[in-house]
Amino acid sequence: MPHDVQHSSRRAAKTPSLARHGRLRKSAAWKTLLKSVAAVAAVALVSGGAVAAYAAWDLAATAQPTVKLESEKVLEGVPDVGAIDGGVNLLLIGSDSRAGQGDGFGDPDEETAVLNDVTMLLHIAQDHSHVEVVSFPRDMFVSVPGTCTDPEDPSEELSALSSVKMNSVLAYGGMDCVVKTVEELTGVTIPFAGIVQFMGVAGLSEAVGGVEVCVAEPIEDPYTDTYLDAGMHTLSGLPALQFLRVRHGVGDGSDLGRISNQQVFLSALARQLQSDGTLGDPVKLYSIAKAALANMQLSSSLTDPTRMISIAKAMKDVDLSKIAFIQYPTGYVEGGVVPSDSAELVNQALQADLPITFDPAADQTDFASAADPNAPPADPNAQVAAEGDTGGEAPVEGSTESTPTPPAGSLPSDVTGQTAADVRCSAGRTLADQ
Numbered sequence: 001m002p003h004d005v006q007h008s009s010r011r012a013a014k015t016p017s018l019a020r021h022g023r024l025r026k027s028a029a030w031k032t033l034l035k036s037v038a039a040v041a042a043v044a045l046v047s048g049g050a051v052a053a054y055a056a057w058d059l060a061a062t063a064q065p066t067v068k069l070e071s072e073k074v075l076e077g078v079p080d081v082g083a084i085d086g087g088v089n090l091l092l093i094g095s096d097s098r099a100g101q102g103d104g105f106g107d108p109d110e111e112t113a114v115l116n117d118v119t120m121l122l123h124i125a126q127d128h129s130h131v132e133v134v135s136f137p138r139d140m141f142v143s144v145p146g147t148c149t150d151p152e153d154p155s156e157e158l159s160a161l162s163s164v165k166m167n168s169v170l171a172y173g174g175m176d177c178v179v180k181t182v183e184e185l186t187g188v189t190i191p192f193a194g195i196v197q198f199m200g201v202a203g204l205s206e207a208v209g210g211v212e213v214c215v216a217e218p219i220e221d222p223y224t225d226t227y228l229d230a231g232m233h234t235l236s237g238l239p240a241l242q243f244l245r246v247r248h249g250v251g252d253g254s255d256l257g258r259i260s261n262q263q264v265f266l267s268a269l270a271r272q273l274q275s276d277g278t279l280g281d282p283v284k285l286y287s288i289a290k291a292a293l294a295n296m297q298l299s300s301s302l303t304d305p306t307r308m309i310s311i312a313k314a315m316k317d318v319d320l321s322k323i324a325f326i327q328y329p330t331g332y333v334e335g336g337v338v339p340s341d342s343a344e345l346v347n348q349a350l351q352a353d354l355p356i357t358f359d360p361a362a363d364q365t366d367f368a369s370a371a372d373p374n375a376p377p378a379d380p381n382a383q384v385a386a387e388g389d390t391g392g393e394a395p396v397e398g399s400t401e402s403t404p405t406p407p408a409g410s411l412p413s414d415v416t417g418q419t420a421a422d423v424r425c426s427a428g429r430t431l432a433d434q
Contacts, residue, residue, distance in 0.1 A: 066300040067175045070147075071183065071191045075301055083314040084307070087126040087353060090192035091179050094118025094201070095170060116170035116178055116195075118262075121186065123350055128314050130322040130355040133266065134346065135259045136182065137328065138167035139336035145184050148173035165336055170195075175299065185339070186347045192311070193299040200295030201241045207291035208278065210236030211269045213243065216370035219428035221249025228428065240265070249429050251369070256327065256337075260369045261426050263325040263418055270315075270323050270420035279316035285309045323420035324356050329412075342412045349411075359413045369418070370427040 096117045116138070123132040146160030151174035158173050169178045179190050196204070205211060212234045219228040224242040226249055235243050244262050251257020278284045289305040292298070302308055315323075329346060330337035349356050418424050 066298050066303050067151075067193075069176050069179055069191060069193060069299045069301065071179060071189050072299065072301045073191075074189055075191050082310060083128065083316070084124075084310040088122065088124040088192065088311055088314065089188050089190040090122040090194075090302075090311070091182055091190050092118070092120045092122065093170060093175060093178055093193065093195045094120075095195050095197050114171040115167040117167050119166055119178065119182065121182060121188075121190070121350075123188070124311070124314050124318075125355070126353050128318060130324070131315055131318050132324050132326060132350065132356050134186075134326045134328055134350070135262065136166050136185075137259065137330055137337055138165065138255050140166045140328070140330055141333070141336055141338050142166050142169070142181055142185055144169055144172065144177065144181050147180055148177035151176075175297070179299075187351050188347075191299075192301050194292070194302060195297040196295065198241055200292075201244060202237045203291045203295040204288070205236050205240035207288045208269065208273065209276075210234045211240060211265060211272060213265055213268050214372055214423060214425035215428055216373060216425035217428040218430055219246060219249040219426060220430045220434075221246045222431070223248050228426075230428070235265075243426075246426075248434055251427050251429070253429060253434060256330075257427075259327050260416075263327075264369050264424050264426050266325055267323075267418055267420045267422060267424065271320060271423075274316065274320065279312055282309060285312050288312070320421035321419050322355060324358070324417060325419070326356055326415065326417040329414045329416075331414075340414055342414050345411055346415060356415070357411060358415060358417060358419075359411060361413070369424040372423045372425050 093116045096115045119136040119138070121132075121134040121136070123134070125131065141163045142165075144158075144161040144164060146157065148158045150156040150158055158177070161172070164172075166181075169181050173180075175193055175195055179193050183190055212232055214232055215228050215230050218230055219226055221227070221242075224245045224247075226239075226242045226246050228243075233239075244265055245258075246261055247253060247255060247258040250261040273279050278288075286305070286309070289308045292308065293303070293305065326346065329340040329342035331340045346356060348354075
């Protein structure tokens, strides 16, 4: 089916999913309230009864209507205030909808297409020893399974699609359909998901106190009104949002360049959250959970703030060199990109719960971020030691046996990205280069 078929379908004329909140059952609000009350125990451990009671009420009042994912059925038990047991697969969806975002992002009536311009899979290993964050290009052609249902009428199944762009799936079938599409693409089950709009990104960046990022060369991007000199910048609120939206002003000006720029931000965020102890502090995590509940549309599996905190705490002791930000491997075709042969290797690593490592000898691409110009020279002895470390053994889900971790550098050079330990800088572009 041609990639633009869905634009002529009946789905194209339907109201965007973020405007469907009024159609949810009334019981959803009570379920959210009851789940939020469970957060009392977590907050009480650090703040006392009176503050805890207020925190639970505040979180319940903050929560937005949710979406039930079919894959949530794999979840069992209720997490406590410790780190969640086992692994986690969570899909973060960034919507370009202007609905409810104010006047700073264009006309909400004219420019609300509800496209998932950002689609990222967070994978936390079963033993919490490594983390992968996989970014799927918005212009990547994918297949949409025939198991998606109409968000307005769950009893109605939508048709399967082939060769459609990733960023069209949210408008076609809503959050659950994006989850099912990525599940079919990667072969992993995803029981957690969330949609964030422009102001949600700004709010979350403020909740963590801003993020310090490195810019190697000046960024000039009139499309997002982002102008940054070379050097270090602490970004919060709207400046942080615009930095994540920049495309024309970084790398080669493509969506792949924007993904690389987002990885610069996310790796800096991971370093900050570990260094300031946020991931081990329930009080700080509460403020982030509140920001998420207020600014994101979450799957019902994430509306319990206690579970949100337990997922975050699972990452607090992961070595930064074991947190990998991966650009899903693709190759160019007319009108977009398609998964390359190496994508299946990434899929297999996710399915087997193995860490994904990058080829240290890989050539940098035009869209990649830049090395930190102020970083000290690499220690060749440390590099040899790192390449000899296989990371031990990681269990395969559903099996009592272990599979050895492949040595560093074993994946092809077109599996690109960086770890949270790598301090990389945005490769800016001035107006003269565009």
